Amino acid sequence: MSSSQRNVDFFLEQIADAGTVSARKMFGEFGFYCDGRLVALLCDDRLFVKPTQAGHDFLGKPELAAPYPQAKPWYLVGEDRWDEREWLARLIRLTAAQLPLPLPKPEKKNAPVRKSARGKPR
Numbered sequence: 001m002s003s004s005q006r007n008v009d010f011f012l013e014q015i016a017d018a019g020t021v022s023a024r025k026m027f028g029e030f031g032f033y034c035d036g037r038l039v040a041l042l043c044d045d046r047l048f049v050k051p052t053q054a055g056h057d058f059l060g061k062p063e064l065a066a067p068y069p070q071a072k073p074w075y076l077v078g079e080d081r082w083d084e085r086e087w088l089a090r091l092i093r094l095t096a097a098q099l100p101l102p103l104p105k106p107e108k109k110n111a112p113v114r115k116s117a118r119g120k121p122r
Contacts, residue, residue, distance in 0.1 A: 003029050003042045011042060014085050018092040027068070034096035041074065043067040047082065048074035049091060052098040058091055 008023050008030050015021050019035040023042075032040040041048045048067040049055055055075055056062060064073035081087060 003045045007045050008042060011040075011047065011082070014082060014088050015040075015092045017085070017089040019096060021092070029068070032092075034092050036101055037096045037099040038102075039092050039095045039099065041067045047077040047079075049077055050095055050099065051075055052095050054094040054098050055091060058094055 011032065012021055012023055015032070015034070022033045023030050024033065025031075026041070029044070030042040031038050032042065039050055046065075046067070048065065051062075051064075051074055059075060062075040063078075065076040066073050077088070077091070
């Protein structure tokens with residue numbers, strides 16, 4: 001079951017004060033980024049926040065769950081907390097602050113030269 005676009009839009013609105021936020025489709029679900037860092041997932045309309053020490057301290061005793069089969073556990077945020085805009089934005093901001101920026105993608109090498117049947121470049 002895929003997450004609804006309505007929930008993606010709502011979540012983006014709720015965390016807007018955390019920094020520069022965006023959502024990207026990932027493996028049929030959605031990943032949420034804050035300041036260039038992957039901080040949360042929305043899978044089957046359930047919100048998962050990437051585990052960090054600051055997030056753990058902020059949440060107290062977070063519920064852990066795997067967002068998809070064979071995934072490591074992330075913090076599961078119940079829908080009852082989704083309406084708490086300031087709380088949610090703070091959790092995302094704290095999480096993003098503890099995550100490293102992703103490594104830059106390597107430059108693509110030039111495509112290989114295609115050769116004709118005689119072995120000469122086209």
